[in-house]
Amino acid sequence: IPTSRPKVCPSIEAWLAQPRPLLIDGKWVPALSGKTFPVFDPATGEKIADVAEGDAADIDLAVKAARRAFESGPWARMTPSERGRIIHKLGDLVLEHADELATLEALDNGKPKHVARAADVTLSADMFHYMAGWATKIEGKTISISALAAPGVDFFSATRPEPIGVVGQIIPWNFPLLMAAWKLGPALTTGCTVVLKVAEETPLSALRLGELILEAGVPAGVVNIIAGFGETAGAALSAHPDVDKVAFTGSTDVGRLIVKASAGNLKKVSLELGGKSPNIVLADADVELAIQGATAAVFFNHGQCCNAGSRLFVHRSIFDRVVEGVAAEAAKIKLGHGLNPDTEMGPLVSQVQYDRVTGLLASGRQQGATAVCGGAGVGGQGYFVPPTIFTNTTPSMRVVAEEIFGPVLVAAPFDDVDDALIAEANNSIYGLAAGVWSTNTAKAQSIAHRLKAGTVWVNCYHIFDAALPFGGYKQSGWGREMGQAVLNNYLETKAITTRLG
Numbered sequence: 001i002p003t004s005r006p007k008v009c010p011s012i013e014a015w016l017a018q019p020r021p022l023l024i025d026g027k028w029v030p031a032l033s034g035k036t037f038p039v040f041d042p043a044t045g046e047k048i049a050d051v052a053e054g055d056a057a058d059i060d061l062a063v064k065a066a067r068r069a070f071e072s073g074p075w076a077r078m079t080p081s082e083r084g085r086i087i088h089k090l091g092d093l094v095l096e097h098a099d100e101l102a103t104l105e106a107l108d109n110g111k112p113k114h115v116a117r118a119a120d121v122t123l124s125a126d127m128f129h130y131m132a133g134w135a136t137k138i139e140g141k142t143i144s145i146s147a148l149a150a151p152g153v154d155f156f157s158a159t160r161p162e163p164i165g166v167v168g169q170i171i172p173w174n175f176p177l178l179m180a181a182w183k184l185g186p187a188l189t190t191g192c193t194v195v196l197k198v199a200e201e202t203p204l205s206a207l208r209l210g211e212l213i214l215e216a217g218v219p220a221g222v223v224n225i226i227a228g229f230g231e232t233a234g235a236a237l238s239a240h241p242d243v244d245k246v247a248f249t250g251s252t253d254v255g256r257l258i259v260k261a262s263a264g265n266l267k268k269v270s271l272e273l274g275g276k277s278p279n280i281v282l283a284d285a286d287v288e289l290a291i292q293g294a295t296a297a298v299f300f301n302h303g304q305c306c307n308a309g310s311r312l313f314v315h316r317s318i319f320d321r322v323v324e325g326v327a328a329e330a331a332k333i334k335l336g337h338g339l340n341p342d343t344e345m346g347p348l349v350s351q352v353q354y355d356r357v358t359g360l361l362a363s364g365r366q367q368g369a370t371a372v373c374g375g376a377g378v379g380g381q382g383y384f385v386p387p388t389i390f391t392n393t394t395p396s397m398r399v400v401a402e403e404i405f406g407p408v409l410v411a412a413p414f415d416d417v418d419d420a421l422i423a424e425a426n427n428s429i430y431g432l433a434a435g436v437w438s439t440n441t442a443k444a445q446s447i448a449h450r451l452k453a454g455t456v457w458v459n460c461y462h463i464f465d466a467a468l469p470f471g472g473y474k475q476s477g478w479g480r481e482m483g484q485a486v487l488n489n490y491l492e493t494k495a496i497t498t499r500l501g
């Protein structure tokens with residue numbers, strides 16, 4: 001466990017040494033209040049940068065810029081192919097700056113740099129490249145109508161998809177760059193303009209992305225980026241009367257606040273919220289594959305994934321073998337600073353998360369669960385929590401019912417693939433993702449049909465693709481991210497009917 005942060009290259013050190021400003025109307029500006037806030041390296045607790053603290057006044061300026069850019073700026077007048085080329089160029093720039101962006105992500109979020117490079121940065125670039133293609137492929141329909149109230153008259157009817165307008169986007173800290181890409185890609189390709197509020201824990205990579213956005217040729221005001229706190233900047237954005245739509249990724253509790261705040265002007269809302277995803281290993285599973293998969297499902301990104309496979313159900317005949325296997329894999333995971341090339345798991349993102357997760361670990365112990373491994377925070381400097389597996393759990397325990405957002409697995413055996421198993425797997429307020437492990441793919445497929453989850457992975461986990469829709473049933477959210485499906489979040493459908501003759 002590190003005691004001080006490794007040095008990074010001089011150009012990044014120089015970038016971090018300056019207070020990082022906000023992006024409003026194509027210019028980098030300090031907050032109107034003049035305030036800044038510190039950003040910390042979660043592996044050491046050291047300050048790494050100061051960032052301008054945007055609040056309601058800055059949000060208002062940014063919304064005005066986005067409105068101008070939408071109504072009369074070049075974005076509205078640009079052809080789809082020009083828009084697509086700019087978004088594609090942004091994807092290229094992300095790849096050109098991959099190493100730098102991965103370094104910032106490791107420093108700010110704590111995740112291993114090699115993981116940030118392979119996953120966060122690569123998928124972010126791919127999201128821009130994929131979404132760039134949609135710019136020229138957004139189509140309406142012609143519709144034959146009966147027009148019963150106007151007998152004998154001919155009409156021509158067609159739908160025209162139009163951008164929804166000014167979009168407020170609020171993102172979390174677990175995949176700071178990737179969440180920005182998931183949000184910005186579809187908004188830009190549909191022709192919307194954006195005010196993006198980044199998470200206060202991890203503003204750095206999205207602010208650097210803002211520089212690349214200008215370099216790619218996105219006109220002033222089309223993307224505005226505000227760093228600041230949820231209760232001030234985030235709340236102001238979700239309540240702003242001139243924002244047409246808000247897209248939010250974060251906790252279910254804050255999702256509810258967003259819905260309430262958006263009621264004033266009834267702005268459209270899409271939400272990607274929490275999860276407590278079941279991962280089911282059948283008796284006929286490839287056990288080694290399932291052990292590797294169950295380990296990655298819950299411990300990837302330190303468990304700080306809304307889709308983490310955090311509830312493991314294993315057939316009783318192989319339960320001990322699978323749990324011991326996952327525990328053995330967990331024991332191999334090397335904790336350390338994200339910039340250390342050997343590190344496989346970094347710290348949690350903040351003191352707040354450390355206190356939350358270790359509090360839940362304590363509740364698990366107190367409520368009688370058995371910690372097969374881990375079970376308490378590492379302590380000392382940085383916010384490190386080791387991989388933890390609880391067995392002997394009951395459905396009412398907090399560690400089973402609540403989203404933990406840390407490297408914590410609860411495992412329970414089952415006897416039959418029956419209604420009771422499906423009911424238990426679906427026994428959650430959430431419905432984001434699920435996993436099924438079996439060599440009988442027909443059986444796995446039929447279980448997949450019965451799970452109330454927006455994504456089901458069979459004999460795999462965490463497989464994301466810009467082309468695949470992702471989102472939740474139940475209290476895991478509204479709408480879908482990525483794929484063609486996400487375009488609906490950013491388009492209005494206009495039906496135009498013309499009388500002929």
Ligand code: ADP
Pocket residue numbers: 170171172173197198199200228229230231233234235236238249250251252254255257258
């Ligand atoms: P997490 O639990 O993952 O920290 P949150 O839901 O608290 O996630 O935060 C996700 C994003 O929502 C962050 O950008 C945060 O600043 C923002 N946020 C927090 N509270 C509010 C709020 N009341 N209104 C709008 N945004 C908020």
